Each structure stands twice: as C-alpha cells, then as structure tokens.
Amino acid sequence: MADLITTSALTKRFHGLTAVQAVDFHVREGETTGVIGPNGSGKTTLFHLLSGFFPPTAGEIRFCGEPITALPPHRRVALGIARTFQLVSVFSSLTVWENAVLAVLRIQPEGAAPARFFLRSCRHPAVLERCAEALERVGLTAQASLPVAELSYGDKRMLEIGITLALRPRLLLLDEPLAGLSDHEIARVVKLIGEIRRQFTVVIIEHKISKILELVERLSVMNEGRLICEGSPAEVLSDPRVRECYWGKEAPAC
C-alpha cells in the first residue's frame, strides 16, 4: 500500500515548549492507524498540524505525494483530509439536518445552480441524498429536524462523525472519539468505526487503548512530542519504551 500522508521532521514549538519534535509519520492508504501516548505527548498537536490548524515550525507534510504544508484547513478538506475534535464539534444552534447541509455545502451537485444563496436551494436531490445518507449511517435520521442542543452527548459524537463522513474524505482523523461517552455509546461508536474503516483510511487518537486494539492495524506511540515507536499493536504494546513512557507517568487507561 502506498503512503497517503507523510510527515518529515515535522516540528511545532510554542514559545519555549516543543509540542511536536521532528516527527516522521506516515499512514498507508486503506490502513487504520492508532496514535497513543500519555497526556501532553503531542498527539492532538500532530492532528492540528495534519489538518492545517497549526502551521508547523519546521518540517513538511505531503498528501498523496504532494506538499500541503502551507495549505489552509478548508483546502485540505477539499483534498480529502477530514477530522473530528477531542471535544465534540457540532453546531448546537442549528438542527441536525442543517449540520449535515453545512458538511455538503462545498460539494457542487451536478445540475445544481452554481450560486446557492438560500437554504431551500439545498433541496437539490443530490444534496438531500448526501445528507440523508450521512444521517442514516449514524442512526440519526429520526432526529433530523431536532436542534442539536437537544441531542445526547453520544448522539452529538455520532453526528460529528456522520458529517465528517459526508465530506467523503480519503483520510479521516478521529481525535479521541470515545472521550466522555458511556459504555453503551462507546459500543455504538466502536461499531461505526469498525464499519467505516473498510471504506476510509482512518487515524484514531485514543486513550482507551483496549477499545481500539481490534480496529487498528498499526499503532504509533508519541511521548514528549516525539514518535517513539511504531508497528503492529502486539509489537508496540510489548515494546519496553512504550511501557516505560506509560509507567513513568501514568498507567494506560485500558
């Protein structure tokens, strides 16, 4: 499998703090990769760099072999890089359907007028189909007309993943998708990730390592801004450097 995204010597410094240091990270197309590491190890900063929310201090990012280091976030989404956030990011003041509409907004359905000013212009069959498909996939069709503020946290997480999938990304970055969820909600999200990993290249940051072990083909471990270890889950979890970084600071929450 070819590399979908690669970083070389990727570094991010915030004044005196080096959050990500000379990271060479790569994700192969079609693969599901887990990124683990103690709190503050630089995992989310790495996602911010990959998705364009932070400019790197040094280093380069390539997507499908092309440099994307200087591209803003919306241009990276257009290329096929989509992400979710640690704290669920949906728009509470809009309805579930309107959230889905925003996700397909930049997509120009065939036959639709180029300038779509009014919301009712989103009643184009292609847009409706795409929104309906996104909501159905995450089991929120019945709640389409509800304001997002009325959804449970678990449903908001499902919606966030749903609208991210509506972007039809080539690379999906999930930042702690299980954080703050109940056991029942975790089971729903794990099942969903299990389904989507067959269609998309997925990278998951997660502290609940045991929940993602069956989902990922490869694990990457970060500690103090560095990528310290990569490989299959079995190799990585038996690596003494990984044990040391967790036991030296905190036990992994399995």
Next chain:
Amino acid sequence: MIQTVVYGLTIGAILYFFSVGLALTFGTMHIINFAHGMVYTLGVYLFITFLQALGESFLLALVASLLAMLPVAWVIERFVIRRLYGESLDYAIIATYGVLLIGTDAIKMIWGTTPHPVNDPIGIALPLAGMDLPLYRVGIVLSAFALYGALRAFFKRSLVGKVVVAALEDAEGVRCLGIDVNRHFSIIFVLGSALAVLGGVLYAPISTADPYMGFHILLLAFAVVIVGGMGNLNGTFLAALALGMVMAVTGRFWSQAANAMVFVVMALVILLRPREAH
C-alpha cells in the same frame, strides 16, 4: 413621556444599526473593531457630499454613500482585519484604532472640523397627545425593527447566514467542513459596515455630522455588544433599544449623566450576569 420613549427608541435603533457589525465581527472573528467608527463617520461625510451633488435627494445620496463605502469596508477587511484573525485582542485594538485615527484625520483634512447639519428628509410631524412627533424618528424606529426581522430571516434562511451562525459557535468546526470561513467573514464584515453607514446616515438629520461622531457612538456600541452578550444577535437588538431608553430617560431628568448611565448599566450587567462554569 411619549417623546422620551420615541427619542430612546430612536437612539436605540441607531445604536442597533451600528452595533450589529461590531457584534458580528467580535462574535465570529473575535476582533474588537475600532475601525467601525471610521466607516460610520466616513459614510456620513460621503452621504453629505453626494446629497449636495445629487440635488438634495436623500435616498439617492444614501444609496451612493452605501455603494461607495462597500469597497472601503472590503479594503479594511482584506488588508487590516484579515491579518488579525487568530491574533491577540491587543493587536486588533491597536491596528483598528490606528485605522480610526487615520480615517478621522483624513476626514478633518478633506471636510474640515465644522459640524455639518442635515435636514430632516421627511419634515412631517405627527400630532400625538398634544405634541408634535417627527415622523422621521418613527421611521427610524420602524426601520430598526425591519432590519431585525430581515437579519433574522437572513440567518435562518440563507446558507451564508447558516455558516455565520455556525461560525459564531465554532469557526474551527466550520473550517473542518471545508468551508472557506474567511470569505464568509468578509461578507459579514462588509454587511456590518454597510449597516453602520446606514445608521450614521439615518442619525445625521437628528444630530450633526462631525469628524468625532464615530468615537462617541463606538463607546456606546461596545456597551451594547457587552450587554447584549458578545455576538448574540437577539441580545444586541434588545440591548440597543434598552440602552437607548436608558439614555433618553436619564437625559430627561439628569442630562449630564445620560451617557454615563449606559456604562453604569453595562457594569451592573457584567457584575450580575451568571458566569459560565469552566
């Protein structure tokens, strides 16, 4: 008393026209925009110039000044405001205050410092409870309500409006959907600037135009934005009308304290407003 109420609502309406742009700029871009005062003042001076050039046609001069100010607003957004996205508030304050000072001095150089009066374009008074109520003021109040309705429809029914509502909540989240948020911010900035010009032009016949008129309303409008809830569009409308009434009622009994009372109310709101748990 009716005159006081109408005066309060008129001031509130003008504050609303001006504050919408400030509230949107702060709510979406997190930028405190002092340049808004310059846009307001320059718009009024251009209006006066067009009024003289277009045979005293209020409506034509209003449209001409609005059209003339659109590119000015765009230039400010493109070359000043856009560079401040994501920067700390103090950079934004310094940069936009600089624009306000430069603009004000340019206005003084071009038009001088003498206040310019503008005639009431309607010039009709309604007899009400033994008093004459200028129809123009009633028109201003009604136009503020119409603007509120129009903006509500814009944010509810238009895609740009939906993107802005989402960005008021989480601009990063909108970027994650592949939407060029900055382009939408530009639209909103220009819209807010046009509304400030509209407010300034509507206010000119009630007061007079002077180079520092933007400074005065700017401070009052910051009070409106703070009392209304920093980017809360319904709150901005209610706060503008309420503070307009505070000014009018205070001014009736103690004219020297009319402006100060606005800031007393603002301080009380800051003190008493329930704080969000962090």
